[in-house]
Every structure is written in C-alpha cells, then in structure tokens.
Amino acid sequence: MATCETRTVPFVLVGAGGVGAALLEAIVGARALHKARYGIRFSALAVCDSSAAVSGADAAGGLSDAEIAALIAHKASGGKLASQSGAVVRPAEQDASVFLESLVDKYSKEAPDTIVVDCSATDATVPALLKAATTANMRAASANKKPFADSSFRNFRELCLAPTSPARVRYESSVGAGLPVIAALARVVSAHDAVTLISGSFSGTLGYAGESFSAVVGKAKELGYTEPDPRDDLGGVDVARKALILARTLGMALELSDVVVEPLYTPELAELSVPDFLAALPTLDAAFAAKVAAAAAEGKVLRYAANVRPPAADGTGGGSLKVGLVAVPASSPLGTLSGSDNLVEIYSQWYAATPLVLRGAGAGAGTTAAGVLSDMVELANTRG
Numbered sequence: 001m002a003t004c005e006t007r008t009v010p011f012v013l014v015g016a017g018g019v020g021a022a023l024l025e026a027i028v029g030a031r032a033l034h035k036a037r038y039g040i041r042f043s044a045l046a047v048c049d050s051s052a053a054v055s056g057a058d059a060a061g062g063l064s065d066a067e068i069a070a071l072i073a074h075k076a077s078g079g080k081l082a083s084q085s086g087a088v089v090r091p092a093e094q095d096a097s098v099f100l101e102s103l104v105d106k107y108s109k110e111a112p113d114t115i116v117v118d119c120s121a122t123d124a125t126v127p128a129l130l131k132a133a134t135t136a137n138m139r140a141a142s143a144n145k146k147p148f149a150d151s152s153f154r155n156f157r158e159l160c161l162a163p164t165s166p167a168r169v170r171y172e173s174s175v176g177a178g179l180p181v182i183a184a185l186a187r188v189v190s191a192h193d194a195v196t197l198i199s200g201s202f203s204g205t206l207g208y209a210g211e212s213f214s215a216v217v218g219k220a221k222e223l224g225y226t227e228p229d230p231r232d233d234l235g236g237v238d239v240a241r242k243a244l245i246l247a248r249t250l251g252m253a254l255e256l257s258d259v260v261v262e263p264l265y266t267p268e269l270a271e272l273s274v275p276d277f278l279a280a281l282p283t284l285d286a287a288f289a290a291k292v293a294a295a296a297a298e299g300k301v302l303r304y305a306a307n308v309r310p311p312a313a314d315g316t317g318g319g320s321l322k323v324g325l326v327a328v329p330a331s332s333p334l335g336t337l338s339g340s341d342n343l344v345e346i347y348s349q350w351y352a353a354t355p356l357v358l359r360g361a362g363a364g365a366g367t368t369a370a371g372v373l374s375d376m377v378e379l380a381n382t383r384g
Contacts, residue, residue, distance in 0.1 A: 009040050009380040010062060010111040013047045014100060014128065015120030016081060018224075019143055020047070021072045022369035023119055028065050030373070040380050045107055045114065047071060050096035050124055052082035052089045053103055101127040108135045115379055117372060118142035123150045133159050133169050141375040143173035143368050149241035153253045161251065167382045173371035175242045176202065176342045179360045180371075185249055185346060188356065193348045195250055198308040199355075200344035201334055202242045202362060213288035214281035221278075225340045225363040229274050236261035236304070236323045243306035246344075247321050250310050254321060262324030264304065295327040302327055303334050333357050340364070 013020055027042050034040050043062035046055040054071060056063035063071070074084060082089045090099040107114045108131065116132040116139070118125045123146040132140040140159075142148070148156055148171055159169050172182045181200075188195060211219070217234065220226050226233045233239070240259040247254055269280055295302050305326050311319040328334045333355075337343050342362025345355040361367045 006035050006039055006041050007380075008043050009115065009376075010043050010045045010107070010113060011115040011117050011376065012045050012103065012107055013117045013119060014049065014125055015118060015144070016047050016049055016071065016075050017119070017121075018365035019368045019372070020119035021075055022365040023117070023372050024068050024072055026366075026369050026373050028068060031065075034377070038377060038381060040377070042376065042380075044068060045111060046103065047081065048100065048103055049081050049120065050090065050100065050122060051080070052084070052087040054081055054084045054087045096122070096124040097127050100125055101131055104128045104131045104135075104138075108132075108138055112137040114138055115376055116140045117376065118144045118147065119369075119372060120144050121146065123147060126151050126155060129159060129169070130155065133162075133165070139168050139170075139379040141170045141372055141379060143372050145174045145238070145241040145245065148174050148248070149244045149256055153248060153255060156248045160249065168379075170375035170379055171245070172375050173368045175245050176344065176358070176360075176362050176371075177364065177367040178371035178374070179342055179344070179358055179362055181246070181344050181358055182249060184344075184356060184358055185246060188346060188348055188351075189250065191350075193350050194313050195310055195346060195348045196352070197347040198243075198246050198250075198344065199305060199334070199347075200243070200246075200342065201303050201305045201337055202239045202342050202344075212282070212285045214278075214285050217281055218278065220340070223340070224365075229277075231263075231265065231270070231277060234264040235270075236263055239304065239306050240321075240323045243308055243321055243323060246306075247308045247310075247319075250308070252308075252310060252319055252321070254319075258321065260320070260322045260324075262322075264325065291325070298327065299330055300327040301330050301335050303337065305334060333359065 045062050046053045056067050081087055090096065104116055116128060118129060121144060125144060126147045129140050129142065129147050132138040159165065172180060175181050217230055221230050227238060240256065240261050244254060244256055244259055265284060269277055272280060292302055302325055306323045309320045333343055333345060340361060340363040341359055343359040345357050347355045
C-alpha cells in the first residue's frame, strides 16, 4: 500500500494569548489526524505579537513541539514574547503595524506558501493581512475582528471580496468563534439566494435567566465570555463589529460608524474604571428587571441582538444595521438561547418562512481556536 507524502504547511502566528495558545495546542494535538487524513503538517515558523517574534532554533524547520510547549507555558506564567531567548524585538521607534508587515514580507520570500494567522486583538495586523492576501501563494486566517470591521470597507473588499479571496483569506472565527456563520452565508450568497435579513445574538452576556443584570454580567466576565472590559460587550461595539462583518460579506459598503448601536449601560458609567464600573452595575438592575417583566408579560424574553437588512432587491431603501435590546417570543430560536450560545438567523428568498439557523457555543478560546484551525486546514488544501 502506497504511503502518502506529508506536505509541510508553514504558518506565522500573530497573537500568543488565550486563542493563540489554544490554537498551538490544537495543532500539536492534531498532528496524527492531519497527517492521516489531509497529508499535511503545520509548521510554526514564528509566533509574534506587536512587540516581538520568536522562531525555532532550527529556523528552516519551524518551532518544534517542545519549543511550542515551552512558549505556551511561558505565556501562561505571565511572560512576554520579548523575554524569550532569541526573540526578535520590535525597535521602540518602529510602529507595530510596520513591524508585523515586515515579518510577513520576510516569510513571503523565505517560505512563499506561508499562512498568516491572526489571533490578536489589534488593528495593527491590517497591513500584514493585506500583504498576505495580495502576495502570490500566501494565505491568511483570522479570529481578529478589528481588521475586518474597524478597517475601511476598501480594505475589507481587498481582503474578502476579491475573486481570489475565498481561496486566500478566511475569517470565520471573527464572528461566531467556531460556528460556521461565514461559510453558511457564503453558500447562500454564491447561490444567488437574495438575503433579506440577518438577525443574531453574538453575546452570551444576557443568556442567564432568573438573575439580576449585574449578576449576569459578573458571571459572564468570570467565565471569560466578555472582553476584559465588559463595556466592550455591553456597549454593543463587539456585536456591532460582528454584524458589520456579516453585512460587508453581503457586499454592503458600510463603516463601523454607520451601525446604530444601543448600549446596555448609561452614559455616566462610560468613563469609570473597570472595577468602578462593575461596582456600579447594580444601579441598573431595577430598570433592567422592569424590562424583563414587561417582555415576560407578553410571552417574550430580552435578547441583545443585531439586525442586518440589505437594500431591497428592487433598489428601494439603502439597508440598515442596528444593534440593541429586543423582545422576542420565548419559543423563537433567539428566545430559546441560553448560556454563552450564539445564534444567527439568515432569511433569504429560499429561507423566507423558515430561516437558516446556526446555533452553538460562541465564546471561549478553545472554540475560537478550533474555528481558526479548520480555516487553516481548508486554506492548506485550497489552491487559488
């Protein structure tokens, strides 16, 4: 029986925090599967952040699994990449985006098939991702929302909507962790099935019934389901970014400033420190409880949701993108959400009476890393 040759797939990881570390662990753990089923072996040429890059002792072979384990342990103990032996440290006078782009440029010459993987939370990776998207044979996979939402629609179009983009750039985990929302939406779009509405809940913050608003937020933060500053979730910006990515995937030329967002906290809480903000949250409990009771009286529950309405097919209306608190029937897909689940409903010509619904865990480093790894496998086996 012939033995299939295993092909080495080089990658550069930007972001070695929770998601990045989980991705490295997943890659090492999947070695046997990737070899047997796909004939590939991922090789980490470097692990980077905005301040430094670490490569293996054998630069040609990438970081060994032992070196990856040591790096993960170093980061878990609070260590910085810049303090790792042999790290290339960004010069203080050099902008982080220039530093990261220069690394991608270096590997575009040394290993042309490199996949640039963005598990960071900074928009400084935009030039690096654009470089990967427009350099022959390079590819990119990202869990980072900011390059696809905070950056201009022009950049998004170059990254995601160019004819070669589906084969070159994957950004599934920027919206629903490992939930295949982008893949499902892309299939609907490619079938010329006109989307009329996308409605979704992308935050587990309101998924705990029967508790006060402040307790719900505290529990979600404790479980790691919110950003370090919960206002990034409660202010709607995180949901707005995800909804904007879906809208842009449809081709809607919108910017983040075009999204109408209803925050879940009052203006006077906006300028507080994170500890003071959390301490002040109970002041919102009574008003929130009243809204919950009013919804319950109508057989409904509250959800913090996004609604993406593309322009009508006949050209009337310019479309809209709104994020805010809505009351939905308790028996509806959104109404049955619990815990940290995310849910997206896609309504279209063929999914009019019954929408296409995707539901599942939408938070957590492991789930997000799984989505990125799946993107990497598809990129490794896609030519174009």
